[in-house]
Amino acid sequence: MDSRKVVVIGSGPGGSGVAALLAHAGYSVTLLEKNGFLGGKCSSLEEAGYVVDTGIHMFGRGPAGPFGLIASILGERLDWCLNNPMIDLHLSNLGVIHLTHTLFNPLGFPTMAKALFKGWIKPKTSESKRTARRNNAERERKVLGHLNHQKNVAYLSEYEDMSVKDFYTSITENEHFLRFIHSLAMITMVIPWDRASVADFLYIRASNLHANHFGYPKGGAGAIPATFLRGLKRYGGTIRTETEVASIEVRNGRVTGVTTAEGEFIPADIVISNAGIHRTLDLAGRANFPGEYIQRADGLNLSDAFIATKYFLDRRITSMEAPCMFYVPDMDSSHMFDYLTNGGVPKDPYLFITVPGIADAHLMPLGKDLFMVGIPAPNDLAKVDQCNKLLDLAEDVAENKLFPEIRGAVIKKQRSIVTQTSLLTGRATGECIGLAQEVGQTGTKKPRCETPVHGLYLVGSDAGGRGIGTECAAESALHLYRILTYHMNS
Numbered sequence: 001m002d003s004r005k006v007v008v009i010g011s012g013p014g015g016s017g018v019a020a021l022l023a024h025a026g027y028s029v030t031l032l033e034k035n036g037f038l039g040g041k042c043s044s045l046e047e048a049g050y051v052v053d054t055g056i057h058m059f060g061r062g063p064a065g066p067f068g069l070i071a072s073i074l075g076e077r078l079d080w081c082l083n084n085p086m087i088d089l090h091l092s093n094l095g096v097i098h099l100t101h102t103l104f105n106p107l108g109f110p111t112m113a114k115a116l117f118k119g120w121i122k123p124k125t126s127e128s129k130r131t132a133r134r135n136n137a138e139r140e141r142k143v144l145g146h147l148n149h150q151k152n153v154a155y156l157s158e159y160e161d162m163s164v165k166d167f168y169t170s171i172t173e174n175e176h177f178l179r180f181i182h183s184l185a186m187i188t189m190v191i192p193w194d195r196a197s198v199a200d201f202l203y204i205r206a207s208n209l210h211a212n213h214f215g216y217p218k219g220g221a222g223a224i225p226a227t228f229l230r231g232l233k234r235y236g237g238t239i240r241t242e243t244e245v246a247s248i249e250v251r252n253g254r255v256t257g258v259t260t261a262e263g264e265f266i267p268a269d270i271v272i273s274n275a276g277i278h279r280t281l282d283l284a285g286r287a288n289f290p291g292e293y294i295q296r297a298d299g300l301n302l303s304d305a306f307i308a309t310k311y312f313l314d315r316r317i318t319s320m321e322a323p324c325m326f327y328v329p330d331m332d333s334s335h336m337f338d339y340l341t342n343g344g345v346p347k348d349p350y351l352f353i354t355v356p357g358i359a360d361a362h363l364m365p366l367g368k369d370l371f372m373v374g375i376p377a378p379n380d381l382a383k384v385d386q387c388n389k390l391l392d393l394a395e396d397v398a399e400n401k402l403f404p405e406i407r408g409a410v411i412k413k414q415r416s417i418v419t420q421t422s423l424l425t426g427r428a429t430g431e432c433i434g435l436a437q438e439v440g441q442t443g444t445k446k447p448r449c450e451t452p453v454h455g456l457y458l459v460g461s462d463a464g465g466r467g468i469g470t471e472c473a474a475e476s477a478l479h480l481y482r483i484l485t486y487h488m489n490s
């Protein structure tokens with residue numbers, strides 16, 4: 001048992017995960033959350049009998065990733081919905097193929113046959129690219145195999161400085177496949193492929209293939225932090241909502257506690273911040289960090305945003321089979337997301353659509369459904385106009401092209417844009433993931449959980465982990481737990 005006092009700032013998957021793990025290890029843990037509810041960007045709120053995710057979520061590794069590991073360490077139960085089909089892939093106006101939550105499902109064979117037949121995954125290369133393609137395809141196979149069998153992430157460092165675009169355009173010229181890869185980089189890392197680091201992308205692909213359990217938790221996205229926080233309480237931790245930390249107190253290079261917005265001082269030997277690296281520097285006082293650290297942190301970019309329209313429907317959706325759909329636009333693979341930097345709206349949008357009631361019918365009132373359509377957007381809070389135009393387009397495609405059945409069934413439409421995300425996190429932007437997993441800031445170049453201030457640590461998607469959004473944050477929690485319990489035991 002360790003009686004050291006830990007304060008955790010924030011209850012996202014990273015904060016709630018590490019708080020519960022440390023309480024389980026015997027630390028005295030207090031978690032402070034500024035919002036009136038728990039879970040950060042991965043929370044679910046009840047509204048007129050509908051359980052509504054604050055974001056628009058699906059989970060790459062389901063029970064077989066870091067969530068399952070944390071729940072099992074805590075001895076808490078977290079159930080998953082693993083549907084077949086789990087994903088409808090609508091590719092470039094060629095139609096829909098159904099993907100299962102696991103590759104090794106009989107439904108997968110007709111899917112692959114259909115994709116091959118339509119040329120979606122058939123590589124088409126010119127003579128000049130043939131050698132590079134062979135070499136890089138071989139490299140991809142090796143990396144994926146290596147990660148799958150040996151889980152050796154150190155192997156990835158040689159790919160950190162290569163973008164997803166450079167890697168995959170050297171493998172194939174097949175536009176359908178490249179569009180799919182660019183969309184996959186966007187949905188998993190929420191940045192365009194020329195920024196995205198292929199090291200993290202390969203890690204995501206390999207870990208998802210290995211886990212083979214793409215899924216959605218019973219009870220909604222918020223069930224994940226709720227499970228961790230149930231564990232935190234069971235191991236004697238304290239949770240306080242509507243408690244914003246206004247400053248992290250530092251004396252002689254080490255933390256002494258935090259002061260809340262109400263002026264209450266809470267002493268602590270260890271402070272763990274889930275508020276993001278930039279906000280943490282402000283809370284702890286920039287003067288307490290070496291200039292080099294500040295300069296590096298200030299140069300780090302955040303991911304782009306995901307915004308959504310949520311349709312509350314008076315009946316069940318019947319024309320969608322899986323709980324989510326990736327709609328890949330009919331556009332040049334290199335220019336699909338130019339609008340994120342150039343402004344405006346694309347000719348055809350990339351959409352992520354979820355109907356959580358297909359996964360877990362208990363989330364909706366009997367006979368009703370929630371239909372969510374999401375689209376990538378810039379994270380800048382000044383771009384509200386562009387966000388609204390993007391959602392006009394997303395709604396138009398959803399209502400008039402993909403799912404006309406929703407038109408007569410809408411009780412209420414609710415838009416959630418960058419300003420709402422920023423309110424959820426307390427950050428100055430509406431970014432989706434947290435720190436961008438881009439070239440120059442992943443793997444060995446990603447901020448560590450440890451900071452130069454003694455006793456102050458970072459947790460969440462900004463530090464230490466790899467993987468998709470919530471799973472990256474949960475990996476960070478596991479990583480920090482290992483660091484702190486290693487010190488405790490040694």
Ligand SMILES: Cc1cc2nc3c(=O)[nH]c(=O)nc-3n(C[C@H](O)[C@H](O)[C@H](O)COP(=O)(O)OP(=O)(O)OC[C@H]3O[C@@H](n4cnc5c(N)ncnc54)[C@H](O)[C@@H]3O)c2cc1C
Pocket residue numbers: 009010011012013014015032033034035038039040041042054055056057058059060243244245246274275279306307308421424425426431432433434459460461462468469470471473
């Ligand atoms: C629209 C949308 C869709 C997404 N889709 C997916 C998806 O499909 N799959 C996926 O894996 N990920 C998805 N994500 C990303 C994922 O939700 C985030 O990457 C993840 O939640 C980050 O977790 P975190 O632990 O870093 O902290 P966050 O979830 O960002 O939580 C941080 C917490 O800290 C609290 N906090 C901040 N400052 C203070 C303070 N001063 N005092 C007290 N509390 C404070 C905040 O209130 C918040 O609760 C999506 C995000 C959005 C917005």
